[in-house]
Amino acid sequence: MSKLPQPHIFKSEESKKLRWGIFGAGWIAEAMVKTVQLNSQQDFVAIASRTPGKAEAFAQKWNLASSHNSYEELAARDDIDAIYIATLPSDRLEVALIAINAGKHVLIEKPITMDVSEVEQIYAAAKAQKVLAVEAMWTRFLPQMDIARQVIANGDLGEVELVVSNFCQANLGIPRLYTIGGGNPIIDMGIYPLAFSQQFLGNPSEIHAFGKLHHNDIDEETHAFMRFANGARSNFVLSARTSLPGWAGVSGPKGSISFGSPWFTPSSITIHGNGLTAAIETWTDESGMSEHLGLVHQVNAFAQYVDQGLLEAPIYTHKESIANIDTALKIGAQIGTRFK
Numbered sequence: 001m002s003k004l005p006q007p008h009i010f011k012s013e014e015s016k017k018l019r020w021g022i023f024g025a026g027w028i029a030e031a032m033v034k035t036v037q038l039n040s041q042q043d044f045v046a047i048a049s050r051t052p053g054k055a056e057a058f059a060q061k062w063n064l065a066s067s068h069n070s071y072e073e074l075a076a077r078d079d080i081d082a083i084y085i086a087t088l089p090s091d092r093l094e095v096a097l098i099a100i101n102a103g104k105h106v107l108i109e110k111p112i113t114m115d116v117s118e119v120e121q122i123y124a125a126a127k128a129q130k131v132l133a134v135e136a137m138w139t140r141f142l143p144q145m146d147i148a149r150q151v152i153a154n155g156d157l158g159e160v161e162l163v164v165s166n167f168c169q170a171n172l173g174i175p176r177l178y179t180i181g182g183g184n185p186i187i188d189m190g191i192y193p194l195a196f197s198q199q200f201l202g203n204p205s206e207i208h209a210f211g212k213l214h215h216n217d218i219d220e221e222t223h224a225f226m227r228f229a230n231g232a233r234s235n236f237v238l239s240a241r242t243s244l245p246g247w248a249g250v251s252g253p254k255g256s257i258s259f260g261s262p263w264f265t266p267s268s269i270t271i272h273g274n275g276l277t278a279a280i281e282t283w284t285d286e287s288g289m290s291e292h293l294g295l296v297h298q299v300n301a302f303a304q305y306v307d308q309g310l311l312e313a314p315i316y317t318h319k320e321s322i323a324n325i326d327t328a329l330k331i332g333a334q335i336g337t338r339f340k
Contacts, residue, residue, distance in 0.1 A: 003271070003280065003281045004147055004151065004271050004282075004283045005150045005151065005154070006147075007143035007146040007147045007150075007283070008143075008146045009143055010297050010298075010300035010301040010304060011300065012039065012040040012041050013041070014300075014304065015041065015042070015300040015301075015303035015307070016304065016306060017041050017042060018042055018043065018081040018082050018105075018302075018303050018306060019043050019045050019079055019082075020042060020044045020045065020046075020080070020081070020082050020083065020084055021044075021045070021047065021048065021075070021077070021082075021083045021104075022044060022046070022048070022083065022084045022085075022086060023047075023049075023074070023083055023084070023086060023087050023095050023098075023099065024049060024085065024086035024087035024088075024095075024109075025051070025086075026086055028086050029047070029058070029084070029086040030058070030061075030062070031292040032044075032084060032086070033062045033064075034062075034292075034293070035289065035299075036295075036296060036299055037062070037063075038293065039289060039293065039296040040296050040299055040300055042299050044064060044084075045065045045080070046059075046064060046065060046066045046067065046068065046074055046077070046080065047059055047064055047067050047074075048067070048068040048069070048071045048074040049069070050069065052069065055067035055068060055069060071095050071098045071099070072098055072102075075098050075099050076102055081105060081306070082104060082105040082106065082302070082303075083105070083106050083107075084106075084109075084136075085099065085106055085107070085108045086109045087109075088176070088182055089111050089112075089113055089114050089182070089183045089187070089188075090114070090181030090182070092108060092109075092112060092122070093113055093115075093118040093121060093122060096108055096112075096125075097121075097122070097125055100122070100125045100129050100131055101125065101129065103129060103131060104131060105131045105132040105133070105302075105306055106126065106133050106134070107134050107298070107299070107302050108122070108133065108134070108135055108136060109135075109136045110135050110136050110137050110188075110191050111187040111191050111325060111328070112135040112321060113325065114181070114183065114184070114187055114325070114329075114339055115325075116325055116326050116329065119322050119325055123318040123321075127311055130311065132306050132310060132311055133311070133312065133318070134302055134305070134312065134316065135316065135321040136295075137195050137298075137316045137321070137324075138294060138298045139192060139195060139264045140298075140315050140316045141298040141315070142265070142266055142285075142294055142297055143266070143283075143285055143297070144259060144267060144268060144285065147269050147283055148200075148250065148259075148269060149199065149315075151257055152200060152250070156255065156271070157250065157251065157252030157253075157254050157255050157256060157257065158252035158253040158254040159232075159253070160200050160201060160232060160250055160251070161231075161232050161233065161251060162232065162233050162251045163196065163200050163201055163232075163233075163248075164234070164235055164248065165192075165196050165197070165236045165247070165248035165249070165263065166193070166236060166237040166238070166239075166247055166248070167189050167190070167192050167193055167236070167237075167238050168237060168238070168243055168246070169239070169240065170241065170242055171185070171189075172240065172241055174240075177189075177218070178214050178216060180218075180339070184218050184219055184337055184338075184339060185218075185238060186211075186222050186238065186332045186335070187325070187328045187329075189238055189240060190236075190328050191324055191328060192264045193224075194236075194324045194327050194328055195316070195320075195324050196236075196248060196263075196264070197226065197236070198323065198324060198327075199320075200250050201232050201234055202229075203228075204226035204227060204228055204234070204327060205227060205229045207224065207225070207226050207327070207330055207331060207334065208224070208225045209222060209224040209225065209331045209335050210222075211335035211336075211337070212241070213335070213337060216338070217337065218337055218338055219240075220239070220240050220241045221237075221238065221240065221241050221242075222236075222239075222332075222335055223235075223236075223237055223238075224238070224331050226327075245261040245262070247259070247261055247263060248263040248264075255271065255272050255273045255274055255280075256271075256274075257269055257271050257272065258270050258272065260284070262291075265290065265291045265292070265294050266285040266287060266291075266293070267284075267285060268282055268283060268284040268285060270282040301315075
């Protein structure tokens with residue numbers, strides 16, 4: 001078995017500098033601006049929020065040049081190249097179309113929406129306007145994921161047969177997750193293990209799931225088992241009730257790879273042979289960009305794609321994005337969660 005290849009890094013200095021606006025002033029927008037200001041040349045210059053005073057406070061805190069109380073007003077600016085959309089999933093279709101129809105490239109926080117037809121409308125509008133639209137599945141852009149894709153493409157594991165992961169965080173104290181339209185855990189959190197499995201196996205042909213529901217019938221925990229057309233299997237445990245170290249692995253007949261915890265942030269990757277003590281080599285992310293500082297990789301990649309004239313991300317296409325939302329909804333239906 002070969003050793004681990006080096007990862008492709010979406011470097012700041014190789015990325016076209018864009019002027020960015022932001023829709024929505026919540027915590028994920030703060031995490032995005034923080035890492036960009038520390039680790040990238042991308043220029044976040046303006047923010048809009050419909051909550052009075054919120055955009056102004058955000059702009060002051062993060063030293064942005066301007067703030068707006070209207071998404072339309074920000075989107076109409078000629079000096080903005082791209083908009084990062086960080087609003088609630090329930091209004092993403094509306095606000096994404098405001099940006100897209102104004103001719104702005106859009107990076108839309110995951111889950112892009114909670115409805116397949118809405119996702120399709122967003123991507124169709126972006127194609128019509130010839131702007132780049134990417135769902136912000138930031139794990140796809142992390143260095144360890146690039147290493148994993150190379151290992152598998154090189155045939156070092158053989159044909160992938162099994163993908164296993166978990167995502168368990170004690171999030172009962174986050175009301176948004178248990179509010180209709182705020183992003184159910186199966187979509188808000190479950191999109192991560194679904195996208196992880198998808199990049200190695202594609203989309204499932206068979207799904208079996210059970211879970212535990214909140215008192216208002218929104219999901220709190222999900223156990224999902226999937227089978228694929230070639231016979232491969234995948235499963236994950238998702239819990240918004242309790243926490244576990246986030247682990248993930250991919251295996252084939254020649255060996256396996258495992259990811260450091262938490263696997264969906266900058267961490268590490270180890271290649272294994274077959275056997276209980278068969279670790280061969282580990283690559284560890286030593287960039288210092290832990291947890292949500294890793295959001296910067298997708299921003300640099302986005303800027304490079306704009307420079308290349310692309311309309312979707314090659315490593316997370318519109319088709320893949322739509323399929324992941326569809327799979328999450330099907331799992332949710334099996335466990336009986338409410339979406340509306």
